[in-house]
Amino acid sequence: MDFTLNELFNISPNLRSLLTDIAIVIVILGISYFILKVGKNLLLRQLRKFTRKTETDLDDQIIEIVNKHIIPIGYFIICYLTFKEIQINETILGLARTFLSIAITFCTSRFLVDLSRVVIKFYSKKYHYSNSIVEKNIDALFPAIRVVIWTLAGIFIVSNLGFDIGAIVAGLGIGGVAIALASQGILQDLFSYFAILFDRPFEISDLVSVDEFTGYVQHIGIKTTRIKALTGEELVLANTDLTNSRLRNYKRMQSRQAKIKLGIIYETDNSLLPKIPTIIEQALTPLENITFDIAYFSEFGDFSLDYEVIYFVHSNNELKIYRQAQHEVNLAIKFAFAEAGIKFAYPTALHYVNQVK
Structure with a gap:
């Protein structure tokens, strides 16, 4: 069986169209990456000149976070827009769009997590007295912010996968009410955690007294707070118990x-x-x-x-x-x-x- 070169290329026009589209996509993505890289360097160079004139280091840290995340986020956005316009198999195109949407959400969530960490650290340095206390307060507040960001990211991803969030929530029905009742204590401790962090009745390393217990605060968690008692043992108290108790803070x-x-x-x-x-x-x-x-x-x-x-x-x-x-x-x-x-x-x-x- 002999085939000419022309017959070989004409055997599958769809395959040739697909290869052409792939080649165009590769060229577009390559040029876009180059333009994005050059644009990022020019933009950051100008921003760094501006931030050198400021007294605070918050803007410098934000620029470093942007430098870390702008290329992945921007490149995934360009890929998403490129795949959105080309004409290929709908199944492959749908999978590519879903993957890129998840990747953009993931990169954006990482960017927001790092940004919130820098902002919280700046706030802590401004209103507290020592670097050790600053770092411990960040460890106490940052997990809650991170949980909120990743929860919202998960909801967005589930929505992009085609699931109806409203229908899911409504479909929980009595089961959702039962879960809410079962987790009532956990939710109370979570709200008490935010009350402790924002109202600040005590902080890490403070000497406090709760009922008959006295000790130094070691860790403020989402559900519990750990106190190193003067007698040596570690006390693990629910956040709700602390906010509902008459607490003495000797540091103040x-x-x-x-x-x-x-x-x-x-x-x-x-x-x-x-x-x-x-x-x-x-x-x-x-x-x-x-x-x-x-x-x-x-x-x-x-x-x-x-x-x-x-x-x-x-x-x-x-x-x-x-x-x-x-x-x-x-x-x-x-x-x-x-x-x-x-x-x-x-x-x-x-x-x-x-x-x-």
């Missing part, structure tokens, strides 16, 4: 009030009683991180004359400073009382015995 205070109740024996000389507040004040005034407030005769106890001492410790978030201050205050009062000849009371009972003749 400038100083901490402390009270001491002292009891001296009833046999103390009356001339010493008015001097005791002055003796206590003189003992506490030289101490560091201590501000004396008042000392006074509070009440007659069962076996002692009771005095109450109030002072302030400038410890902020450092519990160790507060405890060290308590130690120094107790020693100072003990030494001052010993020097003045004042004796502390201890539980005693006096029994009267009548002799029976």
Whole structure:
């Protein structure tokens, strides 16, 4: 069987048309990539000249994100528009369009994720005090933003695949209500997570007290918050429990009030009683991180004359400073009382015995 060259090419006109379309597409995509590359370099060069004159580094970081993502996004868009105009097999064309639509959505979502991370980091640096706290706050907020972006991207992809989102949601019916009721606790924790992040009742590394638990905040998650207790163990508390509780944040205070109740024996000389507040004040005034407030005769106890001492410790978030201050205050009062000849009371009972003749 002999075939001429002309017969070989005429054996399938559709194949020749397909090959021609493919060649045209390759040429268009190649030229488009070159133009996109050159245009990107020219645009970024001008933008970098402008951003060098600004004081903030936010615009520089945004330009780097654009530089990272503009080529993939732009090239996939060009591919989508090119395949949309050519005439080839509808099945192949539909698959190509679907793939390119998913690719554009994926690249755009990555761009938005990186952009949100940079913006959150800039906001954190502007309103917080240390780089370590900034990074931890980003770790707390960024997962929620990322979940929202990728959820929207997934909905868009499902819609482009030909599924009716409205019909799917409506078709859930009672099953959707049951799922919503079952996930009610999770949704409450999620909303509480956003309340914690935006209202900021506490932050990473803050010393907080919830009910009988006290410790340092280590991690703020979407459902739970982890606290390192002062006793060493890790506490895992639901975000809803934290937002519904009366929480104490010790980092926000400038100083901490402390009270001491002292009891001296009833046999103390009356001339010493008015001097005791002055003796206590003189003992506490030289101490560091201590501000004396008042000392006074509070009440007659069962076996002692009771005095109450109030002072302030400038410890902020450092519990160790507060405890060290308590130690120094107790020693100072003990030494001052010993020097003045004042004796502390201890539980005693006096029994009267009548002799029976």
